Structures are given as C-alpha cells and as structure tokens.
Amino acid sequence: MPEQGFYNLFIMSQSNQISKAVISRLPRYYRYLRELIEAGTERISSEELSRLMKATASQIRQDLNHFGGFGQQGYGYNVKSLYNEIGKILGVEEVHDLIVVGAGNLGRAIVRYKGFGAHGFHFCALFDIDETLCGKTINGVRVYHTDELESFVLNNNVDIVALTIPTDGALKVSKKLYELGIRYFWNFAHTDLELPGDAIVKNVHLLDSLLELSFTVSRSKIKEEE
Amino acid sequence: MPEQGFYNLFIMSQSNQISKAVISRLPRYYRYLRELIEAGTERISSEELSRLMKATASQIRQDLNHFGGFGQQGYGYNVKSLYNEIGKILGVEEVHDLIVVGAGNLGRAIVRYKGFGAHGFHFCALFDIDETLCGKTINGVRVYHTDELESFVLNNNVDIVALTIPTDGALKVSKKLYELGIRYFWNFAHTDLELPGDAIVKNVHLLDSLLELSFTVSRSKIKEEE
DNA sequence: TAGATTGTTAATCGATTAACAATC
DNA sequence: TAGATTGTTAATCGATTAACAATC
Numbered sequence: 001m002p003e004q005g006f007y008n009l010f011i012m013s014q015s016n017q018i019s020k021a022v023i024s025r026l027p028r029y030y031r032y033l034r035e036l037i038e039a040g041t042e043r044i045s046s047e048e049l050s051r052l053m054k055a056t057a058s059q060i061r062q063d064l065n066h067f068g069g070f071g072q073q074g075y076g077y078n079v080k081s082l083y084n085e086i087g088k089i090l091g092v093e094e095v096h097d098l099i100v101v102g103a104g105n106l107g108r109a110i111v112r113y114k115g116f117g118a119h120g121f122h123f124c125a126l127f128d129i130d131e132t133l134c135g136k137t138i139n140g141v142r143v144y145h146t147d148e149l150e151s152f153v154l155n156n157n158v159d160i161v162a163l164t165i166p167t168d169g170a171l172k173v174s175k176k177l178y179e180l181g182i183r184y185f186w187n188f189a190h191t192d193l194e195l196p197g198d199a200i201v202k203n204v205h206l207l208d209s210l211l212e213l214s215f216t217v218s219r220s221k222i223k224e225e226e
Numbered sequence: 227m228p229e230q231g232f233y234n235l236f237i238m239s240q241s242n243q244i245s246k247a248v249i250s251r252l253p254r255y256y257r258y259l260r261e262l263i264e265a266g267t268e269r270i271s272s273e274e275l276s277r278l279m280k281a282t283a284s285q286i287r288q289d290l291n292h293f294g295g296f297g298q299q300g301y302g303y304n305v306k307s308l309y310n311e312i313g314k315i316l317g318v319e320e321v322h323d324l325i326v327v328g329a330g331n332l333g334r335a336i337v338r339y340k341g342f343g344a345h346g347f348h349f350c351a352l353f354d355i356d357e358t359l360c361g362k363t364i365n366g367v368r369v370y371h372t373d374e375l376e377s378f379v380l381n382n383n384v385d386i387v388a389l390t391i392p393t394d395g396a397l398k399v400s401k402k403l404y405e406l407g408i409r410y411f412w413n414f415a416h417t418d419l420e421l422p423g424d425a426i427v428k429n430v431h432l433l434d435s436l437l438e439l440s441f442t443v444s445r446s447k448i449k450e451e452e
Numbered sequence: 453t454a455g456a457t458t459g460t461t462a463a464t465c466g467a468t469t470a471a472c473a474a475t476c
Numbered sequence: 477t478a479g480a481t482t483g484t485t486a487a488t489c490g491a492t493t494a495a496c497a498a499t500c
Contacts (some may be wrong), residue, residue: 111333
C-alpha cells in the first residue's frame with residue numbers, strides 16, 4: 001500500500017480515465033432527460049429510467065457515478081439538474097468553433113442542421129475546392145476556397161474540423177491541419193486518418209454503418225431460406 | 227453431455243450468434259483489404275495486418291475464424307480471396323433495395339454518394355412532404371410525396387429504409403413502415419425508434435457523435451488549465 | 453523437412469450486472 | 477422512523493489477448 005498522498009493522486013488520475021463505453025452513452029442519457037423535462041417529469045429513479053432506456057438501473061447508476069453523486073437516496077435524480085450536469089460534462093455550455101472542409105451535400109447538411117447550435121457548436125466557415133461555391137453563404141456560413149484554409153486556421157479559433165470530402169483529400173488536409181495545431185477531427189471520409197496519437201478523431205463512416213445493416217439483412221435471408 | 231446430433235445443432239446455432247463487436251469490425255477489415263488489393267499485395271499475415279490496422283493479430287484471427295478458416299498455416303491470408311469472403315459475409319454480392327424518407331440535404335447526400343452502388347445498395351426512391359421537390363430526380367432517383375410511401379412499399383421490394391427526417395416524422399413513419407412489413411431501418415433522426423424487437427435499427431446520431439467529441443475537447447481544456 | 457503462421461484453447465482483462473450497506 | 481433508492485463493492489459475464497499445438 002503506497003503512502004496516502006500518493007494513493008489519492010493515483011485514484012484521481014484513474015477517475016479521469018472514463019471508458020469509451022461510458023462516454024458513448026452520455027449523449028443518450030442527455031437525450032432522454034431532455035424528453036423527460038419536456039414531458040414535465042421532475043424526478044426519476046434509476047429503475048424508472050432503466051425501463052425507459054432499456055438499460056439496467058445498475059449501469060445507469062455506475063455511469064453517472066463516474067462524474068459525481070448526482071442522485072439522492074430515497075428520492076432518485078432530479079431530472080433538470082441531472083440534465084444540466086450531463087450537459088456540462090459533454091461541454092454544451094462552452095462554445096466550440098468548427099469549420100467544415102467540403103461544401104458538398106454532406107457539408108451543407110451539417111451546417112444547415114438546426115440542432116447543433118443549441119449545444120454550443122458554432123460553425124465558422126466552410127471550405128471547398130469548387131470555385132463556383134466560394135463566396136456563397138450557406139445558413140449564414142461563408143464558403144472559402146480550400147487555399148485559404150491555412151490562413152483561416154492561423155487567424156481564427158478553430159476547435160474542431162469536420163471533414164466531408166473524399167478519402168484522398170481528407171488524408172492530406174487532416175495532416176496539414178494537424179501541423180497547424182488542430183487536434184479534433186470529425187471525419188466523414190471513408191478512411192482512417194493517419195495522424196499522431198494525440199489527435200482525436202471521431203469517425204462517421206456511413207458505408208461501414210450501412211454494411212453492418214446489410215450483414216444482418218443477408219443473415220436473416222439465409223435463415224428464411226433454411 | 228447431450229446426444230451427438232443435439233450437440234452439433236447447439237454448436238451451429240451458437241456459431242450464428244456473432245457479437246456486435248465483431249460485426250462492427252468487418253467493414254474496416256473490408257476497407258483495409260481493398261486498399262491492399264489496390265496496392266498490389268497478394269498475401270498478408272495476421273501479424274502484418276495487425277500492424278497496419280493497429281489491432282492485435284489475435285483479434286484478427288479470432289474475428290475471421292467466426293466465419294471460417296480463410297487462412298493457411300505458414301502462408302497467411304490471400305488478400306483477394308479474403309476480401310471476397312468478407313464481402314460475401316457483409317452481403318455486398320446481393321442487391322439491397324433502399325428507399326430514403328426525407329429529401330433534405332442529408333437524404334440527397336446519401337442518394338448522391340457514389341460509394342454505395344458498388345456494394346449492392348440500390349436506391350429506389352426518395353420521399354418528402356415538400357411538394358416542390360416531388361417529381362424531381364436526384365442522381366437518377368425520383369422524389370415522391372410521402373403520401374405515396376405506403377403504396378410504393380406494397381408494390382415494390384424494399385429491404386432497407388433510410389430515415390433522414392426530424393424526430394416526430396421518423397417515429398410516425400417507422401411505425402407505419404413496420405406495420406407494412408419493413409424490418410431494417412437506417413435511422414438518422416435524433417431519437418431512438420420505438421419498434422418491436424424484431425426490427426433492426428442502425429442509428430447514425432450525428433449530434434451524439436459530435437457531443438462525444440465535444441466531451442473530449444472540454445476535458446482536455448480542463449487539463450490544460452490545471 | 454524446417455519455418456511460418458494459422459486455428460483454437462486457455463488466461464486475462466474490462467465492462468456489465470447484482471447485491472447491499474449507507475443515507476436521504 | 478420506515479421506505480426508497482442511491483453509491484459502491486463484489487460477482488458475473490463477455491470480449492480481448494496470449495499461448496501453443498496443428499498444419500501448410
């Protein structure tokens with residue numbers, strides 16, 4: 001058993017390490033809590049929430065306790081305050097500046113989606129190599145030529161870069177942006193970015209997602225034929 | 227120990243139960259193998275592939291062996307044949323008929339994306355409530371009014387429905403489609419669909435995805451301030 | 453045949469679930 | 477206070493990794 005001070009430090013640094021499984025469930029909690037607020041529910045027990053979300057009450061309590069004791073014995077959780085706490089954890093109370101590289105349908109869909117703004121996401125600019133798009137404005141966000149990407153990043157705060165361009169461009173642009181100091185990427189290109197370990201990439205691989213579904217469709221067809 | 231026949235049956239039905247974790251890795255294998263083919267690589271060992279994909283060789287061999295012994299001792303895996311085998315498993319050799327409900331930016335982006343066709347996905351129709359879109363054609367796919375959805379589904383083969391409409395519509399439309407016999411949903415609406423257990427839903431929750439990234443951004447900011 | 457590498461079993465690790473003492 | 481429900485520890489389950497015999 002190490003010295004007390006050491007031990008606490010160890011515990012603290014451990015508690016920072018939230019597993020990916022837990023993180024990936026937070027937005028879903030957030031979503032259900034919002035619905036509960038809208039339905040006028042004031043408090044909820046982990047048991048009730050588990051029935052609603054088709055999870056175990058145990059998992060909910062474990063997950064939430066990674067971040068602090070938000071509940072109260074004999075009462076449960078206050079919906080509004082839990083919602084706010086999870087919001088804080090997810091960072092919705094800060095402003096995150098994003099740029100979108102690729103002003104195709106996907107890039108435009110993202111910039112136009114109403115839901116992001118309410119959670120602190122601020123789209124600063126779109127970039128595209130198509131000169132006919134440059135200078136235009138999509139949902140109040142201006143399209144610049146990709147040539148201007150570097151100077152934009154150097155002169156403006158950019159927290160997250162969304163990549164909605166094909167594979168080759170995404171690899172090239174992400175490397176360049178990494179060199180310029182960008183560390184957070186929301187990648188829609190159908191490839192894994194090749195970046196150093198401190199870059200954080202969240203992938204949205206639409207073809208992969210559809211293939212998983214296709215796998216199940218094909219499986220069930222085989223079963224039907226049996 | 228049960229009778230031999232019984233036991234084999236048990237083993238077989240077990241082997242059908244591939245875990246979600248394994249399934250979710252298949253499209254990635256498929257992707258890397260394609261790249262290897264394009265690079266002209268003829269054979270690869272699990273060890274080499276593991277270095278490339280940043281996984282363990284053990285996991286790769288375990289994963290592949292759920293579906294059969296595709297490798298050869300002392301040789302490794304033949305890239306082309308492994309690619310084809312995984313393709314078959316994912317169902318890319320069959321045609322999957324899809325319709326897209328919601329002809330907004332996201333729906334249009336999906337229908338226009340070039341990559342799906344090569345993997346057996348065939349987009350039959352788009353649906354929207356916006357009458358100014360109806361009758362138009364996007365990348366060769368006609369937009370119908372949502373009123374025509376029911377009759378379309380009854381008169382055409384539809385394997386998968388992509389939902390690219392807001393929450394309320396998605397809940398309503400998915401229930402209706404379930405009643406009409408549809409079981410596979412690719413859901414982009416920011417909600418969990420409320421459908422019976424035999425419906426298979428693959429969610430693409432963009433806000434959830436971005437919030438996960440936001441969580442990490444906020445975390446690292448806290449660390450920097452410490 | 454010898455070397456390489458798989459397929460597969462066994463060991464480990466991590467995540468989920470169950471149980472219950474703490475406490476509102 | 478009694479009942480309810482959390483926070484948290486312990487047990488279980490499943491997934492990943494390691495090891496190695498089988499075999500090309």
